[in-house]
Amino acid sequence: MMNHTVSNKALFPETNQKIELLHNLVGKIEKVKQVVSQSKVTPKQDMQVFRRQLKSMDFNGTASLEEVIDWTLNHFKDGLVQMIHPGYMGLFNPAPTFPSEVASIISSAFNPQNCVWSHAPVSVEIESHVLKQLIKRLGLPKNSTGHFTSGGSEANATAFVGALSKIYPNFANDGVFAFKGQPCIYVSKESHLAWIKIAATTGVGRKAIRLIATDGLGRMDAQVLHKIIEQDKKEGNIPVMVVATAGTTNAGMIDPIKSSREICNQYNMWFHVDAAWGGALIVSDYYKDRLDGIELADSITIDAHKWFATTMGAGMFFTRHKQVLSNLFSVSTDYMPSNDAEQDLYVNSMLWSRRFIGLPLFMSLATVGWQGYAQHLEHGINLIAYLVKKMQGHGWQLLNQSDMAIACLIPPEGAHTPSQIVEKIVEKGEQWISVTKFEEQSVIRVCLTNGMTSSSHINGLIENLLEVSY
Numbered sequence: 354m355m356n357h358t359v360s361n362k363a364l365f366p367e368t369n370q371k372i373e374l375l376h377n378l379v380g381k382i383e384k385v386k387q388v389v390s391q392s393k394v395t396p397k398q399d400m401q402v403f404r405r406q407l408k409s410m411d412f413n414g415t416a417s418l419e420e421v422i423d424w425t426l427n428h429f430k431d432g433l434v435q436m437i438h439p440g441y442m443g444l445f446n447p448a449p450t451f452p453s454e455v456a457s458i459i460s461s462a463f464n465p466q467n468c469v470w471s472h473a474p475v476s477v478e479i480e481s482h483v484l485k486q487l488i489k490r491l492g493l494p495k496n497s498t499g500h501f502t503s504g505g506s507e508a509n510a511t512a513f514v515g516a517l518s519k520i521y522p523n524f525a526n527d528g529v530f531a532f533k534g535q536p537c538i539y540v541s542k543e544s545h546l547a548w549i550k551i552a553a554t555t556g557v558g559r560k561a562i563r564l565i566a567t568d569g570l571g572r573m574d575a576q577v578l579h580k581i582i583e584q585d586k587k588e589g590n591i592p593v594m595v596v597a598t599a600g601t602t603n604a605g606m607i608d609p610i611k612s613s614r615e616i617c618n619q620y621n622m623w624f625h626v627d628a629a630w631g632g633a634l635i636v637s638d639y640y641k642d643r644l645d646g647i648e649l650a651d652s653i654t655i656d657a658h659k660w661f662a663t664t665m666g667a668g669m670f671f672t673r674h675k676q677v678l679s680n681l682f683s684v685s686t687d688y689m690p691s692n693d694a695e696q697d698l699y700v701n702s703m704l705w706s707r708r709f710i711g712l713p714l715f716m717s718l719a720t721v722g723w724q725g726y727a728q729h730l731e732h733g734i735n736l737i738a739y740l741v742k743k744m745q746g747h748g749w750q751l752l753n754q755s756d757m758a759i760a761c762l763i764p765p766e767g768a769h770t771p772s773q774i775v776e777k778i779v780e781k782g783e784q785w786i787s788v789t790k791f792e793e794q795s796v797i798r799v800c801l802t803n804g805m806t807s808s809s810h811i812n813g814l815i816e817n818l819l820e821v822s823y
């Protein structure tokens with residue numbers, strides 16, 4: 354067994370030793386990143402070998418931190434789908450902005466407890482400032498509020514419990530016993546299906562979800578929505594919330610925001626906009642009108658760790674109904690230094706202990722401003738437009754008419770299927786793209802949240818797509 358002095362020195366080394374370790378670490382990380390960005394985007398690790406190694410680490414022995422760092426970096430190099438690779442044109446997982454990477458280092462070093470203002474006045478107020486600036490840009494009323502979440506799923510779950518407690522004022526006390534019928538959530542069939550998990554875990558059950566048909570262009574059909582709500586009312590079910598997705602996961606489509614709001618007004622329902630990825634468009638003066646009507650929402654989800662490209666997990670929840678949050682989440686305990694609904698996050702949100710989630714977005718915004726971020730977004734949008742134009746020239750078709758940096762493509766007749774093509778691209782390992790369904794049709798999905806990708810990487814993708822298609 355290690356004696357206490359030795360273990361204490363390993364867990365909490367002297368300053369000089371830490372400086373040396375961190376200095377070396379930064380160099381090592383950057384070297385590994387360089388190797389990663391020039392090799393395969395897909396994992397090359399032999400997982401059987403890895404599992405054997407991992408199994409042998411039963412923590413009865415010890416190692417130097419340097420050894421553990423090298424081991425970890427080595428496996429990061431070979432054992433991940435690499436978001437930091439410029440060929441990663443896949444899901445909404447970004448190569449993180451460098452300011453956000455730095456922010457994560459700083460906040461880990463100090464580990465502030467952001468759940469209570471008195472423990473972390475500066476970091477709580479930095480988060481609150483960023484959120485206020487976003488509230489302004491979103492056009493929400495001045496007295497709206499927001500908080501950082503672990504991700505989009507938590508923000509969406511917050512929207513739903515908020516809606517339940519607005520419609521059933523007794524929900525926070527009585528839970529499911531407050532319901533006088535089956536509560537229903539209306540989302541498009543193209544929405545992100547975390548809604549199903551949310552329904553299952555909030556006590557309303559999976560059957561609360563109404564997956565509304567789309568209009569053939571990937572957007573929720575407002576007429577069908579209206580009809581299904583009417584039907585539910587006739588059957589004694591209780592329509593609680595409509596969700597418009599602004600930037601669908603498959604195709605970057607935007608559901609009809611204003612007509613969804615009108616329907617919610619008509620039936621006294623909560624209106625949520627899930628803009629987890631697409632919400633970042635508010636930074637661009639040119640593109641932000643695509644989200645018109647978002648300012649009318651009862652609540653909004655935007656993830657910083659998607660198109661804002663911060664380190665994970667950084668979601669955001671906004672609402673015009675401050676009171677709803679404090680009704681739901683307020684608690685009073687003797688061991689917490691305070692419970693002020695205005696500034697103590699543990700009495701306003703689902704999490705209790707929380708990291709300084711907002712620092713990566715703050716440091717990125719402070720470094721490049723709205724305009725710098727707008728350039729990041731527009732760079733992706735332009736590259737996708739370039740890809741689409743080139744592929745159309747080769748007889749490919751674009752199925753989604755999105756203003757965002759995402760294309761759902763199908764190859765010409767006679768070519769391999771989208772899944773065969775994607776399988777070959779991923780096997781080659783120069784790019785990572787995916788196959789999905791758009792309006793029931795199998796498509797190749799290329800998405801650019803990645804700020805490291807340039808036109809030469811898109812040219813590489815075009816070359817490979819043409820090569821593996823027949």
Ligand SMILES: Cc1ncc(COP(=O)(O)O)c(C=O)c1O
Nearest residue numbers: 445504505506545602627629656
């Ligand atoms: C539209 C949409 N909403 C919500 C989510 C869930 O977000 P998270 O993965 O941060 O929980 C996603 C994830 O891709 C999404 O695309």
